[in-house]
Structure formats: C-alpha cells, structure tokens
Amino acid sequence: xxxxxxxxxxxxxxxxxxxxxxxxxxxxxxxxxxxxxxxxxxxxxxxxxxxxxxxxxxxxxxxxxxxxxxxxxxxxxxxxxxxxxxxxxxxxxxxxxxxxxxxxxxxxxxxxxxxxxxxxxxxxxxxxxxxxxxxxxxxxxxxxxxxxxxxxxxxxxxxxxxxxxxxxxxxxxxxxxxxxxxxxxxxxxxxxxxxxxxxxxxxxxxxxxxxxxxxxxxxxxxxxxxxxxxxxxxxxxxxxxxxxxxxxxxxxxxxxxxxxxxxxxxxxxxxxxxxxxxxxxxxxxxxxxxxxxxxxxxxxxxxxxxxxxxxxxxxxxxxxxxxxxxxxxxxxxxxxxxxxxxxxxxxxxxxxxxxxxxxxxxxxxxxxxxxxxxxxxxxxxx
Ligand code: MG
Numbered sequence: 246x247x248x249x250x251x252x253x254x255x256x257x258x259x260x261x262x263x264x265x266x267x268x269x270x271x272x273x274x275x276x277x278x279x280x281x282x283x284x285x286x287x288x289x290x291x292x293x294x295x296x297x298x299x300x301x302x303x304x305x306x307x308x309x310x311x312x313x314x315x316x317x318x319x320x321x322x323x324x325x326x327x328x329x330x331x332x333x334x335x336x337x338x339x340x341x342x343x344x345x346x347x348x349x350x351x352x353x354x355x356x357x358x359x360x361x362x363x364x365x366x367x368x369x370x371x372x373x374x375x376x377x378x379x380x381x382x383x384x385x386x387x388x389x390x391x392x393x394x395x396x397x398x399x400x401x402x403x404x405x406x407x408x409x410x411x412x413x414x415x416x417x418x419x420x421x422x423x424x425x426x427x428x429x430x431x432x433x434x435x436x437x438x439x440x441x442x443x444x445x446x447x448x449x450x451x452x453x454x455x456x457x458x459x460x461x462x463x464x465x466x467x468x469x470x471x472x473x474x475x476x477x478x479x480x481x482x483x484x485x486x487x488x489x490x491x492x493x494x495x496x497x498x499x500x501x502x503x504x505x506x507x508x509x510x511x512x513x514x515x516x517x518x519x520x521x522x523x524x525x526x527x528x529x530x531x532x533x534x535x536x537x538x539x540x541x542x543x544x545x546x547x548x549x550x551x552x553x554x555x556x557x558x559x560x561x562x563x564x565x566x567x568x569x570x571x572x573x574x575x576x577x578x579x580x581x582x583x584x585x586x587x588x589x590x591x592x593x594x595x596x597x598x599x600x601x602x603x604x605x606x607x608x609x610x611x612x613x614x615x616x617x618x619x620x621x622x623x624x625x626x627x
Pocket of ligand 1: 394395396
C-alpha cells in the first residue's frame with residue numbers, strides 16, 4: 246500500500262491522480278492533499294478521500310476551509326509554503342505527487358526528497374530550476390524521482406530493459422501546440438484565448454501557454470537532461486502533431502524504441518504510481534488503423550524562439566535555467582493578463598537572460614535567489 250500526499254490536488258494532474266487512486270483503493274491511500282486556490286474542489290476531495298492533513302497556499306482560504314470542515318473528524322488544515330512542506334514530510338507518507346504549477350512547487354518537492362519520500366514529478370519547473378540539486382539529494386536519500394510528464398514517462402519506458410550506455414540520443418516529441426500552422430507575421434496578434442486552445446492535451450493555463458510558445462518543449466529538454474543525465478546535444482525534438490508517440494530513445498545500433506498511446510495523462514500518472522508495473526487504466530485503446538497517419542517535421546527555432554532560449558540556458562547551466570524559468574513565468578502571466586503581446590514573451594525572457602551573470606548553484610537558497618532576481622528583473626525590463 247502506497248501512502249500518498251498530493252501537492253496540487255485540484256489541478257489537472259492532481260485530479261487525474263485521484264482518479265487512479267480511486268480505482269485502486271487496495272494499492273493507494275490519500276494521506277494529504279494540498280491546493281492553491283480551488284477551495285470548493287478541495288472540500289469535495291476531502292469529503293471523498295478523507296485525508297489526515299490538507300493545505301492551501303493562502304492563509305484566508307485555509308481559514309475558510311477550516312471553518313467549512315469544522316467537524317470532529319476533519320483533517321488538520323495548514324497554509325502557505327510551510328503547510329505544503331508539512332504535507333511533503335509527514336511520517337505516514339511514502340510517496341509525494343508533485344503537481345503544483347510553476348516555481349511554487351520547488352521548496353515542498355525538495356523537502357519531500359530530504360524527508361526520504363519517493364516523488365512522482367509532474368512539476369517540471371522543479372527539475373528545470375534545481376535539477377542537479379534534486380537528483381543529488383534523491384541519490385543521497387535513496388529515493389526515486391519518477392516523471393509524470395508524458396515525454397519523460399515515454400523515455401523512462403523506452404529505457405527499460407536496455408543498457409543506458411547504449412543510448413545514442415532521445416527524441417522528444419512536440420505536438421507543436423495551437424499555433425503550429427500560424428505564419429510568423431501573425432504571431433504578434435495571438436490572443437490568450439487563441440493560445441489557450443490546445444488541440445490534443447487538456448492542461449492547466451500556464452503549461453498550455455508554454456505549449457503555444459514551445460517553451461514547454463524547452464523546459465522538457467532541461468528536465469530530460471537532469472532526470473536522465475543526457476547532454477543537450479543528445480536531446481532532439483521532433484514535431485508530431487498527433488501526439489501518439491510520446492517520445493523515443495535511439496540506441497547505437499540505430500534501433501529506436503518509442504512509447505505510444507492516446508494522449509491522456511492517466512497513462513503516465515498511473516505508470517509513475519505503479520512503476521515498473523503497468524496497471525489497467527480503463528482508457529479506450531489506441532487504434533492506429535483509425536488514426537491512419539503519424540506525421541513528423543522539424544521544429545522552427547526562429548518562429549519559436551523560446552525553444553532556442555531554453556537550449557541556450559540548458560547548455561549554460563548554473564543559475565541560467567532558473568532565470569529562464571522565472572522570466573518565463575512572469576512573461577506568461579503578463580501575457581495572460583493582456584499586458585504584453587505573444588512575441589514579447591521570448592523577448593522579455595531573452596532580455597532577462599542577457600542581463601544575468603550566471604552563478605553556480607550549491608543550495609536551494611541560491612536557486613530561490615536566481616528565481617527572485619529573474620522575476621524582479623523581468624518586471625523592470627518589460
Ligand atoms: Mg509534457
């Protein structure tokens with residue numbers, strides 16, 4: 246029986262994780278749930294799953310939840326980053342699903358590893374900002390970090406039963422996002438509504454904008470680099486609009502092992518929870534004969550400059566990936582609020598990166614420092 250804490254339980258990954266857990270009550274138990282702002286959904290989840298502890302990021306929402314759950318058998322309610330750290334480190338918990346959005350997940354996820362918990366990681370920003378620290382800490386504590394991100398789940402699956410030293414490269418697939426076919430000249434007119442319409446995946450707002458700029462694939466490049474210890478030159482990207490092949494591993498003899506499936510996050514979530522087993526998900530089977538054609542093309546690094554910037558940051562290392570990530574979060578937020586145009590997202594990130602003097606990252610505090618510097622700088626450069 247795995248005893249689970251979910252950080253970000255009301256988001257897309259969190260809700261889908263609860264579906265998997267709900268289907269296997271004899272294998273999984275929810276011990277703790279943490280959410281950002283969705284009070285109503287968290288309340289329903291508490292009633293359904295009866296966790297020991299819950300947390301909300303904001304104090305007043307936590308207070309309101311306490312009032313609503315004011316029953317004798319109600320869970321303990323915590324708030325803020327400290328509250329999420331508690332959920333990460335509870336004695337009864339052995340597995341933490343890290344599914345918060347953005348940099349907010351860094352400290353609670355790192356705290357989980359420090360407390361010796363296995364992590365199922367959906368929050369790629371954690372790996373982008375602090376990959377070397379996170380992986381070193383996981384090795385020291387003897388815990389596993391299993392990716393939920395569909396591409397990295399595909400890579401993990403394609404590595405099974407093969408020798409790591411026989412790998413030539415990995416090939417990350419990208420759907421190309423909602424703006425794939427749009428001419429460059431029209432990209433400056435893209436509205437948040439257009440960018441939020443992803444053709445294949447149903448995800449949160451931040452990651453959907455990252456898919457439209459292809460920054461998501463850039464962040465995934467950095468995530469793959471740290472998670473599997475590849476050089477940036479060993480990570481290729483191919484546009485594959487059908488999102489059926491979730492990624493591939495190429496071996497020295499020319500063999501390519503791919504993982505395929507319908508685009509539904511239930512598959513990578515369930516694999517992360519049952520690794521190395523495969524559990525029944527009750528998803529409809531993939532019918533290649535109905536799909537007919539799988540197509541592939543090269544990504545356009547000029548049109549999707551975020552992809553280029555992420556590779557620059559990945560190669561530079563040190564504090565640069567955290568700076569890339571911080572500036573991206575600020576830019577995406579400004580875009581969603583209508584304050585900057587679509588093409589100003591990469592512009593702002595690039596200006597911030599150009600203003601940065603990279604420094605070595607030896608502690609999680611230094612990651613936070615790079616992140617704070619980046620956000621502040623991006624806000625003044627806008
Ligand atoms: Mg992904």
